[in-house]
Amino acid sequence: MHDDFHGPEWADHHQRVSDMIHKLFTAAMAAFQRLNEDQFDAPWRREVKKPCK
Secondary structure (H helix, E strand, C coil): CCCHHHHHHHHHHHHHHHHHHHHHHHHHHHHHHHHHHCCCCCCHHHHCCCCCC
16 A cells, blocks of 8 residues: 555645645635635624714
8 A cells, every 4th residue: 555655546646636735725725814804793893873963
């Protein structure tokens, strides 16, 4: 089993697998960044207007 990692299949396809993993992490990081950029309406961010007396 240990030699399978160094076999011809890995030698032929390791760049493709590495590229796919890189694309996966890049897409995940972009999704997390978009989620973190969302600004939700929070009561402490609103300006409170004082009622007129």
